Amino acid sequence: MSNQTPVPAGFRGVAGNIGIKDPHDDFFVVVSEVPAHTSAVFTQSRFAGPSVVQSRRAAADGDVRGVVTIARNANVATGPEGAAHAREVQELAATAAGIPADEMIVASTGVIGRPYPMDKVRTAFRGLTAPLPPADLDRSAAAMMTTDTAPKTASARVGGATVTGIAKGVGMIEPNMATMLAWFFTDAELDKETLDAVFRRVVERTFNALSIDSDTSTSDSAAILANGLAGPVDTGEFEEALYGVALQLVRMIASDGEGAGKLIEVRMTGARDDAQAKRVAKTVVNSPLVKTAVHGADPNWGRVAMAVGKCSDETDIHPENVRIVFGDVETYPEPSDEKVLQRAAEYMAGSEVVIGVDLGIADGAFTVYGCDLTEGYIRINADYTT
Amino acid sequence: MSNQTPVPAGFRGVAGNIGIKDPHDDFFVVVSEVPAHTSAVFTQSRFAGPSVVQSRRAAADGDVRGVVTIARNANVATGPEGAAHAREVQELAATAAGIPADEMIVASTGVIGRPYPMDKVRTAFRGLTAPLPPADLDRSAAAMMTTDTAPKTASARVGGATVTGIAKGVGMIEPNMATMLAWFFTDAELDKETLDAVFRRVVERTFNALSIDSDTSTSDSAAILANGLAGPVDTGEFEEALYGVALQLVRMIASDGEGAGKLIEVRMTGARDDAQAKRVAKTVVNSPLVKTAVHGADPNWGRVAMAVGKCSDETDIHPENVRIVFGDVETYPEPSDEKVLQRAAEYMAGSEVVIGVDLGIADGAFTVYGCDLTEGYIRINADYTT
Numbered sequence: 212m213s214n215q216t217p218v219p220a221g222f223r224g225v226a227g228n229i230g231i232k233d234p235h236d237d238f239f240v241v242v243s244e245v246p247a248h249t250s251a252v253f254t255q256s257r258f259a260g261p262s263v264v265q266s267r268r269a270a271a272d273g274d275v276r277g278v279v280t281i282a283r284n285a286n287v288a289t290g291p292e293g294a295a296h297a298r299e300v301q302e303l304a305a306t307a308a309g310i311p312a313d314e315m316i317v318a319s320t321g322v323i324g325r326p327y328p329m330d331k332v333r334t335a336f337r338g339l340t341a342p343l344p345p346a347d348l349d350r351s352a353a354a355m356m357t358t359d360t361a362p363k364t365a366s367a368r369v370g371g372a373t374v375t376g377i378a379k380g381v382g383m384i385e386p387n388m389a390t391m392l393a394w395f396f397t398d399a400e401l402d403k404e405t406l407d408a409v410f411r412r413v414v415e416r417t418f419n420a421l422s423i424d425s426d427t428s429t430s431d432s433a434a435i436l437a438n439g440l441a442g443p444v445d446t447g448e449f450e451e452a453l454y455g456v457a458l459q460l461v462r463m464i465a466s467d468g469e470g471a472g473k474l475i476e477v478r479m480t481g482a483r484d485d486a487q488a489k490r491v492a493k494t495v496v497n498s499p500l501v502k503t504a505v506h507g508a509d510p511n512w513g514r515v516a517m518a519v520g521k522c523s524d525e526t527d528i529h530p531e532n533v534r535i536v537f538g539d540v541e542t543y544p545e546p547s548d549e550k551v552l553q554r555a556a557e558y559m560a561g562s563e564v565v566i567g568v569d570l571g572i573a574d575g576a577f578t579v580y581g582c583d584l585t586e587g588y589i590r591i592n593a594d595y596t597t
Numbered sequence: 598m599s600n601q602t603p604v605p606a607g608f609r610g611v612a613g614n615i616g617i618k619d620p621h622d623d624f625f626v627v628v629s630e631v632p633a634h635t636s637a638v639f640t641q642s643r644f645a646g647p648s649v650v651q652s653r654r655a656a657a658d659g660d661v662r663g664v665v666t667i668a669r670n671a672n673v674a675t676g677p678e679g680a681a682h683a684r685e686v687q688e689l690a691a692t693a694a695g696i697p698a699d700e701m702i703v704a705s706t707g708v709i710g711r712p713y714p715m716d717k718v719r720t721a722f723r724g725l726t727a728p729l730p731p732a733d734l735d736r737s738a739a740a741m742m743t744t745d746t747a748p749k750t751a752s753a754r755v756g757g758a759t760v761t762g763i764a765k766g767v768g769m770i771e772p773n774m775a776t777m778l779a780w781f782f783t784d785a786e787l788d789k790e791t792l793d794a795v796f797r798r799v800v801e802r803t804f805n806a807l808s809i810d811s812d813t814s815t816s817d818s819a820a821i822l823a824n825g826l827a828g829p830v831d832t833g834e835f836e837e838a839l840y841g842v843a844l845q846l847v848r849m850i851a852s853d854g855e856g857a858g859k860l861i862e863v864r865m866t867g868a869r870d871d872a873q874a875k876r877v878a879k880t881v882v883n884s885p886l887v888k889t890a891v892h893g894a895d896p897n898w899g900r901v902a903m904a905v906g907k908c909s910d911e912t913d914i915h916p917e918n919v920r921i922v923f924g925d926v927e928t929y930p931e932p933s934d935e936k937v938l939q940r941a942a943e944y945m946a947g948s949e950v951v952i953g954v955d956l957g958i959a960d961g962a963f964t965v966y967g968c969d970l971t972e973g974y975i976r977i978n979a980d981y982t983t
Contacts, residue, residue: 257914258906288902288916288929323899324929424885425811426900427907499810499885499970500978507979513709514812516674520644521813528643530674543674543710584885585979586972592886593893593971 216348216364219373219398220440221245223308224277224346226354229335231283231321231328236354238335241346241396242277242308242315243438248403249275250410251316251434258429260287261297262319266432269301269316273403275436276314278394279304281332282355282379283321287429296327303333309341318392318432320379321357348396352377355392358591360467365459369452372399372441378460380423393418393433393460399449400439409450410435417457420489420579423468424588425497465580466562470587474563474580475505481534482575483527489577491522495566502584505564510555512542515566532571537564602734602750605759605784606826607631609694610663610732612740615721617669617707617714622740624721627732627782628663628694628701629824634789635661636796637702637820644815646673647683648705652818655687655702659789661822662700664780665690667718668741668765670707673815682713689719695727704778704818706765707743734782738763741778744977746853751845755838758785758827764846766809779804779819779846785835786825795836796821803843806875806965809854810974811883851966852948856973860949860966861891867920868961869913875963877908881952888970891950896941898928901952918957923950 224241231237251270253263269275279300286293297317305312352362359379366375378393401409418433435453466474477496482488495501498518504511512535519533535543538558540551547555558564564583610627617623637656639649655661665686672679683703691698738748745765752761764779787795804819821839852860863882868874881887884904890897898921905919921929924944926937933941944950950969 255909256903256906257909257911258902258916285899288899290917290930323902324933426884426886426903427909429903429906498812499974500812503975503978506975509979511709513671513674516644516709517642517812517815520642520815523641523643523813525643530644531676544676546676547710584975586975588885589889589892589970589972589975592889593895 217366217373217375218346218348219375219396221398221438222346222396223343224351225339225343226347226350227335229281230331236350237283238279238281239351239354240277240279240304240308240343241351241394242310242343243436245438245440246274247276247436247438248273248401248406249434249436250407251432252411252414254428254431256427256429258288260285260319260429261294262286262317263430263432265297265301266316266318269313270434273407274314275316276310277308278316278318278434280318280355280392282357284319284325284327285321285323285430286319286327287323289324289326292326296329299329300332303336307336307339307341308343316434318430320355320392320430323429348375348377352379355379358469363460363463365456367452367456369399369449370444372397372444374399374452374456376456376460378464380464395435395453395456397435397437398439398441399437399444400442401437401444401446401449405446406435406437409446409453413450413454413457416454417461420577421461421465422493422497422579422581423465461580465582468582469591470585471582472585473505473583475582476563476565476578476580478565478567478578479570480576481569481571481573483572484575485577487525488575489579491519491525491570492577492579494518494522495568496579496581499584505559506583506585508556508559510537510542510552510559515568516543519568527572528570534569534571536567603752603759603761604732604734605761605782607784607824608732608782609729610737611725611729612733612736613721615667616717617667622736623669624665624667625737625740626663626665626690626694626729627737627780628696628729629822631824631826632660633662633822633824634659634787634792635820635822636793637818638797638800640814640817642813642815644674646671646705646815647680648672648703649816649818651683651687652702652704655699656820659793660700661702661820662696663694664702664704664820666704666741666778668706668743670705670711670713671709671816672705672713673709675710675712678712682715685715686718689722693722693725693727694729702820704816706741706778706816709815734761734763738765741765744855749846749849751842753838753842755785755835756830758783758830760785760838760842762842762846764850766850781821781839781842783821783823784825784827785823785830786828787823787830787832787835791832792821792823795832795839799836799840799843802840803847806963807847807851808879808883808965808967809851847966851968854968855977856971857968858971859891859969861968862949862951862964862966864951864953864964865956866962867955867957867959869958870961871963873911874961875965877905877911877956878963878965880904880908881954882965882967885970891945892969892971894942894945896923896928896938896945901954902929905954913958914956920955920957922953
């Protein structure tokens with residue numbers, strides 16, 4: 212790959228093929244050579260998979276050395292056997308990487324309800340020897356793809372340090388605590404508490420602001436590993452850099468949403484508070500009628516009004532105070548003539564559509580990210596086989 | 598129409614063309630010759646249209662004589678002008694029917710954000726003279742269609758009385774208090790309080806159990822008019838008859854959902870209480886991944902598990918207690934082999950798919966109705982013009 216994604220100092224790893232479904236890479240391991248702090252967030256699904264359960268335990272003390280991810284099989288709803296398999300994958304990967312099992316985060320993505328082909332898994336991991344070679348994060352990002360059409364990586368410099376993120380996800384995406392899978396690696400030095408606070412703030416404004424189809428995965432996981440090899444950094448600058456990297460990944464995921472043709476950004480302003488802005492913005496970005504209107508490049512602001520209106524618990528929303536714009540074209544409440552609608556339609560023909568809604572209540576604001584709803588989403592999901 | 602829908606005693610009316618969009622019938626008026634009791638429920642949208650506002654006032658005292666409905670234009674988000682238009686339509690229709698304006702329910706459905714062509718509306722209503730001819734409820738049902746592919750009517754006898762309902766609705770349907778538009782007429786005699794209690798119980802189990810696309814209209818309205826001409830009826834029998842009529846209409850609406858090929862019925866049992874059963878069932882029937890799986894006749898029970906799992910606030914749901922069936926084919930927790938999945942796929946090829954989920958907590962139960970998500974929904978809604 213010509214644009215190789217920068218790898219922070221001290222991260223080693225490997226990607227390869229277990230043979231779960233086809234000959235493409237379907238797993239990777241990334242480990243830090245030295246101890247690292249972590250912050251991690253996981254799905255809130257009641258059907259959370261055993262990999263999530265194992266990872267929650269591994270990350271609980273704020274110290275983790277590595278991540279192993281297997282694609283093409285989610286190992287979810289697989290009963291006690293699936294739980295044993297998740298523990299074994301964690302151990303196999305940790306052994307291969309030369310670290311303790313309880314310092315390895317484990318993640319799985321793919322079809323629900325099928326046991327792992329453990330013979331193949333064992334063969335693949337036992338073929339690895341520590342120390343692993345320097346990490347290749349482009350290949351790692353590619354190895355965790357399912358119906359993704361492209362690997363998703365982003366990187367930034369902060370002081371003398373690097374922060375790099377890789378992510379995957381295209382459908383079953385309305386993260387509740389995290390997205391499908393997103394891993395961040397940095398050689399910046401931060402104490403555990405600061406790292407955790409920064410990471411959670413960033414996740415709230417990025418992955419938790421994303422919805423492809425309002426369906427929440429059983430496997431959502433996001434974590435950052437910080438090994439400190441580049442020394443201390445300014446916390447504010449680090450948060451800004453991490454936010455930038457995470458936002459890039461979120462925009463890639465939205466643009467690559469199953470069947471998506473357009474990225475939708477809903478900027479909600481004038482709300483009672485940020486939480487209200489987020490609730491209403493999510494309702495707009497998830498509305499099938501708004502999503503299909505964007506697909507058709509139709510400036511159907513009435514559907515945006517409908518979506519705002521269906522937040523019936525938000526009794527301080529009054530139609531006469533609301534303002535709706537597509538890009539910089541106001542469509543409501545100013546009566547929009549044909550010329551205005553024509554300008555809005557031209558704007559909506561582009562690949563990114565910003566819908567601005569001001570509720571006219573106070574100063575709360577929140578921006579969320581999603582994509583249009585197309586025939587492609589139907590095709591992918593009506594044909595995707597159990 | 599050969600199968601003419603029965604009209605209860607004492608209901609007169611007319612349907613015709615205002616010319617709002619095309620030469621098809623686009624309005625109807627139905628009135629009772631004698632005073633009638635009513636119970637009515639309306640959308641909870643914060644963008645509720647002025648027709649809903651007027652109708653709430655008209656129905657508030659439990660006495661209403663008639664209903665006027667205009668299709669092809671929702672008269673929503675049209676400002677003070679739209680409010681004045683709704684009042685004028687109410688007055689024009691009441692004058693034509695020979696009843697007081699404040700005893701006329703008014704409803705509108707169609708595109709949002711365009712003012713009524715009031716010259717045409719006035720011409721149409723001033724051409725009518727009281728008393729109106731006997732009502733034709735088939736023609737009335739057809740006159741309020743938008744993207745409906747067929748008029749929706751249902752009727753039942755209870756004692757010496759008749760109860761008939763007509764409805765419309767295909768998209769923007771997850772009624773919060775009512776469906777798009779559903780009108781019930783009966784000559785049964787019931788006191789106001791009984792009528793109201795019965796109607797609300799029936800609506801809760803029928804229209805409030807329906808979701809086409811999780812989008813809530815700004816115009817949802819449902820009402821019953823009972824004029825008593827057939828004398829008293831047994832309340833229990835009446836509720837059963839009304840429930841049957843309402844459920845038939847709901848199933849027609851779900852089957853005719855925009856682009857729909859299949860009716861989906863989600864039967865949630867074993868919940869903590871009926872309210873929890875309803876919340877989780879709605880989450881399943883609204884999941885785009887469940888809806889596309891049904892479209893593809895794919896017994897992808899993992900997506901049902903995912904949808905149950907995303908109800909993350911329901912902390913008493915535990916995967917090991919959940920049971921998932923398609924028709925009578927159990928797919929979880931019993932490991933489903935190829936033969937079982939094949940049987941489930943055959944069942945799902947039919948036009949009605951029942952998904953049963955038992956949460957294994959207690960005895961709460963609720964059944965909801967929806968439809969699959971198809972390329973047709975995308976085409977209809979990406980092309981439907983503002």
